[in-house]
Amino acid sequence: MASFELREPKKKPRYYKLIANVLVNGKNERRYGRFDFDPTELKNARARNAAAKAAAAEFERLEQEKADKEASNAGKTFAVVAQEYIASNRSRMAPSVRLKGDYDSNRNKENTSLKKEKYLQRIQCYPEFSEKPIALITKKDCDTMIRFIEDSDARVYKRAVLKSEAKEFKTVSCPKIAKKCTIREETIERIFRGETVSLDSAQQVAAALGKTVEQVFEVEIDRRPMTKKTMREYNLFIRSVLNYANDNYGTSLQMPIIKASGRKSRSVDCLHSDEVEALQTALKECSMLEKAIILCLLNTGVRRGELAGLTWKDVNFREGTIHVSKSLLVFPNYGYQLTTTKESNIRDIDVAPEFMAFLKDYHEQWKSRKKLMGASWQKNLEKKGSKYAQSLLDLRGNDFVICNDYGFPINPDSYAALVRRVGKKAGIEKIHPHMFRHTFVSILLSNPNIGVATVAAEAGHAQPSTTLAIYTQVYDRRRDEIRKQMSRELYKDKF
Known part of the structure; x- marks a missing residue:
């Protein structure tokens, strides 16, 4: 009562x-x-x-x-509750709201929700778990579900290599073949050099030659088990759904600690010292914009969106630091939007004095271009930006470091093509923008005087464990150095 x-x-x-x-x-x-x-x-x-x-x-x-x-x-099934959980976490408002104090309640981006939907689709292949009432799910059920995913969800890759006798089918040039395909001319050239390509690329080239795939290519099947990283994502998703049920449906489910095994994730791809040197040599013949993008990515390790959102207010010439507090991304429904960084990690990055000297020269050229444009500055839109014209006009007043001739930011999705172009001049194949971030972190980790926590702070990782989980090959080298150091210090008289 x-x-x-x-x-x-x-x-x-x-x-x-x-x-x-x-x-x-x-x-x-x-x-x-x-x-x-x-x-x-x-x-x-x-x-x-x-x-x-x-x-x-x-x-x-x-x-x-x-x-x-x-x-x-509480009688709802796991699948139904999971769908409600995904819907509750999907952002329903303009991404720019995340810069106005409402980030925590709208933190999930569209692509994050799509990943969760794929996880749920895979879980629904095991109805004994997905159709079970949420209140009856136990740790044993979760363990069984994880093992099912691990055992049955190995990724199958189909690759194709050109048969040696199939070169006689090539009666026209690669550019002419490319006109009949959706793949790039460079990919077609790689095919006829005997390199391995995806089955889709092989099918397109075979169709362009008027042949079947079996006549032109040797098809290889590469079956790879799930990685530990992916298994951890499934683990986290299941725990999050159970936690959502506890918060909203009055259940008292204990969060299971599910051991995620799976194969070891592949090592991150980094630039080696000779490749960095070749890249810097190639930059001497590149435009100032290309130099700015490549050197910013290499010296700061920022993500593409973080670089696109960088303004001159974020550059501290006196202290030699770059302040990273936002990202500029292009959303299908909203266009160009300033939003928070990943995990909302605001940080100051310490950079080399030589890079800061370059930024000073670049800033002077930037100011000269702004003065030259006069009234056209941040008013005239190029054809490429006309699709999201209003979202670009809303960004006027921001002095973006990376911008076009009219002061508007450049789509960060276009950085990849620019990086490949510069990499080709330097003789580096398969280069991409995120590789510079891997290189930045690896360089810092290679110095034993720089702690992992410091590296995580500079890179903007949520936890130092993230840094170690991703860059394991660098950490393994540090462990070797630790063993050698202990051997030298403790047993130096015995060797």
Whole structure:
């Protein structure tokens, strides 16, 4: 039965504490509320107590209805609850809102939700788990589900290599073949050099030559088990859904610690010292914009969106640091949007004095270009930006470091083509923007005087464990150095 207690704080108005006894899953549970009253309307204790009693009864009724609803929802299957969890985390407003204090409630980006939907689709292939009521799921069920995914969801890659006798089928040039395909001319050249390509590329080239894939290519099947990283993602998704059920449906599921095995993730791809030197040599013949993008990526290790969102206010010439607090991304429904960095990690990156000297020269050229453009600055839109014209115009007033001749930011998705172009001049194949981030972190980790926590802070990783999990090959080299150091210091007289 509901009850109430009068509370009289010293420096605050008096109020009634409401106490409701609610039946939850066959057990009594106490819930508490509050009733504030106006002394001018309820002038005596009798009137106040009567109003508090009515408020307590209504509070108990509402809490019981809420508990009953939660109990009925606890009968929903894992798949249904997972769909509700994904929907609740999908951002429904413009990404720019994340810069205005509402990031925590709208932190999931569209691509993150799509990944969760794929995880759920895979889990639904095991109905013994996905169709089980959420309130009945146990740790054993979760372990079984993870093992099922690990055993049955190995990735199968089909690759193709040109047969040696198939070169006689090539009666026209690669550019002419490319016109009949959707793949790039460089890929077709790689095919006829005897390099391994995807089955899709092989099918297109075979069709362009008027042959079947079997006539032109040797098809190889590469079956790879799930990586530990992917298994951890499934693990985290299942735990998140169970936690969502606890918060919203009144269940009391214990979060299982599911051991994720799987094969070891492949090592990250980094630029070696000779490739960095070749790249810097090639930059001497490149435009100032190409130099700025390549050197910024290499010296700061920022992500593409973070570089695109960088403004001159973020560059501290006196301290020699780059302040990273936002990203500029292009969303299908919103166009160019300033949003938070990944995991909302705001940081200051320490850079080399030589790079800061380059930025000073680049800044002078940037100011000269702005002065030269005059009234056209951040007003005239190029044809490439006309699709998202309004979103670009909304960004006026920001002095972006990486911009076109009219001061508008460049789509970060276009950085990849620029990086490949410069890499080709340097003789580096298969280069991409994120490779510079891997290189930046690897360089820092290679110095034993720089702690892992410091590297994680400079790179913007949420936890130092993320740094070690991704860059394991560099950490393994550090472990070798630790062993050697211990051997030299402790056993130097014995060798």
